[in-house]
Amino acid sequence: MTGIGYYTLNLLEAFRDYPDIELSGISYQGLWSREQIEQSLTQLSQPVPAQARQGTSSSGWHRLRVAARDVPAAYHAAKWWRSRKCGQLLGSLDSRTIYHEPNFVGYPFRGKTVITVHDLSHSRFPEAHPPSRVGYLNRHLPRAVQRASAIITDSHFVKRELLELGLETDPARIHVTHLGCEAGFHPRDESSTQLYLQRLGLRWRGFVLAVATLEPRKNFEGLLRAYQALPPELAREYPLVLAGGGGWKGAGLKRLIAEVKPPHRVIVTGYLQRPEVQALMASAAVFAYPSLYEGFGLPVLEAMASGTPVLTSDNTSLGEIASGAAMTVLPHEIEAIEQGLTLLLRDDSRRDKLRALGLQRAGEFSWQRCAAQTLEVYRMVDGA
Numbered sequence: 001m002t003g004i005g006y007y008t009l010n011l012l013e014a015f016r017d018y019p020d021i022e023l024s025g026i027s028y029q030g031l032w033s034r035e036q037i038e039q040s041l042t043q044l045s046q047p048v049p050a051q052a053r054q055g056t057s058s059s060g061w062h063r064l065r066v067a068a069r070d071v072p073a074a075y076h077a078a079k080w081w082r083s084r085k086c087g088q089l090l091g092s093l094d095s096r097t098i099y100h101e102p103n104f105v106g107y108p109f110r111g112k113t114v115i116t117v118h119d120l121s122h123s124r125f126p127e128a129h130p131p132s133r134v135g136y137l138n139r140h141l142p143r144a145v146q147r148a149s150a151i152i153t154d155s156h157f158v159k160r161e162l163l164e165l166g167l168e169t170d171p172a173r174i175h176v177t178h179l180g181c182e183a184g185f186h187p188r189d190e191s192s193t194q195l196y197l198q199r200l201g202l203r204w205r206g207f208v209l210a211v212a213t214l215e216p217r218k219n220f221e222g223l224l225r226a227y228q229a230l231p232p233e234l235a236r237e238y239p240l241v242l243a244g245g246g247g248w249k250g251a252g253l254k255r256l257i258a259e260v261k262p263p264h265r266v267i268v269t270g271y272l273q274r275p276e277v278q279a280l281m282a283s284a285a286v287f288a289y290p291s292l293y294e295g296f297g298l299p300v301l302e303a304m305a306s307g308t309p310v311l312t313s314d315n316t317s318l319g320e321i322a323s324g325a326a327m328t329v330l331p332h333e334i335e336a337i338e339q340g341l342t343l344l345l346r347d348d349s350r351r352d353k354l355r356a357l358g359l360q361r362a363g364e365f366s367w368q369r370c371a372a373q374t375l376e377v378y379r380m381v382d383g384a
Contacts, residue, residue: 003298004118007154008102010180013041014371021375024097026089026107028082083107098149098378104137105144112149112381117141119154119295119317120161121217128217128292142167149381152374154179154296155317175377178321179296180367184274187307187359188282196279200267202241207267208341209284209308211243211277211299212291214250214268219292219313219331224256226290226337228264234345236263238285245271281306285351286344289313290331297321301365304358309351311340325361326354 001009015023016038025032032040086107090099095111102116122129122137145151145167151174153159159176162168190204197204208227212218220242227240242257260266272280281287287303289312297318303310304325312318314328322328327344329336344351 004103006182006298007116007118007179009041009044010182010367011102011371011374012037014180014367015375016041017368017371018375024093026086028085031089031092098381100374100378101144105140106148113147114150114152114377114381115144115148116152116154117145117158117162117295119158119293120165120167121293121295123165124161125217125293128215148173150175150377152177152377155320157317157320158295175373177370177373177377178365179298179301180365180370181298181301181305181362182274182367184278185281185302185305188279190283193279193283196276197283200241200269202239202267202283204283205285206237207239207241207284208286208288208345209241209243209280209303210288211281211302212289213244214242214246214253216252217292218244219290220253221256222331222334222337223288223290224253224260224266225334226341227266228260229334229338230264230341230345232263234342235265238345239265239267240288241267241269241280241284243269243272243277243280277302278306281308284308286311286341288337288341289318290329290337291316291318292331294318300326301362305362307355307359309344309354310358311337311344323361325357 012023012025015021021034023034023037025037087109090107090109093099093109093111098112098114099106099109100114100116101107104115104117106113106115122134126134145162151162151168153162153174153176155178156176159171159174162174163171168174193204210218210220210223212220214220224240224242227235230238257266257268269276281303284303285308287299287306287308287310289297289300289303289310291297291313292315294313294316297312297316300310300312300318300321304322310322310326312322312326312328313331315331319328327340327350329340331337344354
């Protein structure tokens with residue numbers, strides 16, 4: 001599931017606390033009633049059997065999706081088909097309905113619309129995205145912003161981006177609703193994570209972890225170069241674990257991984273189910289996330305909530321989310337990342353301090369708060 005998928009899922013889960021909302025949903029499969037949405041949420045919350053997980057890691061379907069991004073017509077054809085299908089469904093709704101599009105660009109609707117803009121990386125870092133996605137957002141996002149009754153962003157940083165790039169001129173139309181963290185991300189003891197660690201040959205608090213889709217914007221190449229520069233005695237004790245499904249333009253990272261020599265060691269897990277990610281998050285010595293650009297940086301929040309010290313970038317939204325509860329570095333400077341890792345891995349007291357600060361900071365975020373703030377935006381739009 002994508003980051004936007006988790007955003008939508010957790011927002012809907014939090015909306016269960018508001019039974020007075022007349023909630024419905026649309027997808028290319030049809031129109032969903034509130035009852036159908038809640039049934040689906042209940043099913044998704046059930047644990048996935050181990051035998052089922054084995055067949056869902058990084059499937060052929062996921063590889064096909066990644067490959068299709070490089071086919072110029074595929075992305076636009078899929079967007080056109082979904083727009084046509086979902087636009088027809090929206091047309092059947094009462095015009096008094098408020099339509100919230102959680103994924104940047106909404107479908108045609110005659111009523112009031114709220115959109116969520118998660119980041120503007122397609123504009124700031126177009127080279128980190130497939131050209132088809134960049135072209136689509138460049139063409140359609142400005143109009144979506146102007147047509148929206150209100151705009152939601154995940155951070156104050158993205159709000160500033162919308163204003164600085166001229167996509168919106170009125171700051172009062174942009175509403176910041178920080179994301180939350182799933183309850184599954186919390187501190188765990190060694191015994192509760194041993195099963196997952198043994199599968200990967202890892203030891204408790206004995207590895208550096210990075211979790212994200214393996215694509216250029218996440219700066220895994222920079223992290224890998226910094227890890228290779230670690231002193232041999234640290235590299236021997238702390239392998240680097242890269243957890244996440246394959247993304248766009250991953251060939252360069254694969255080449256770098258193939259060049260790693262002992263005592264440095266890199267473990268690439270591929271796509272993991274949430275329980276596996278949660279166990280690793282709570283077991284790592286350090287969580288490293290030197291991303292080049294983020295609109296929020298949910299993995300940083302998840303790591304802090306798991307009681308793991310975080311090293312992340314000092315740019316974009318990441319400093320806003322960490323707010324002094326993580327070690328921040330310049331993501332373009334390999335030496336700065338290496339020095340940060342070395343300092344954390346050698347200093348138990350610094351790690352303990354960041355662990356405590358991270359837990360405190362993570363406690364300030366919740367999906368319930370995000371949902372309540374989102375509902376305030378709906379009410380404002382409804383009364384306008």
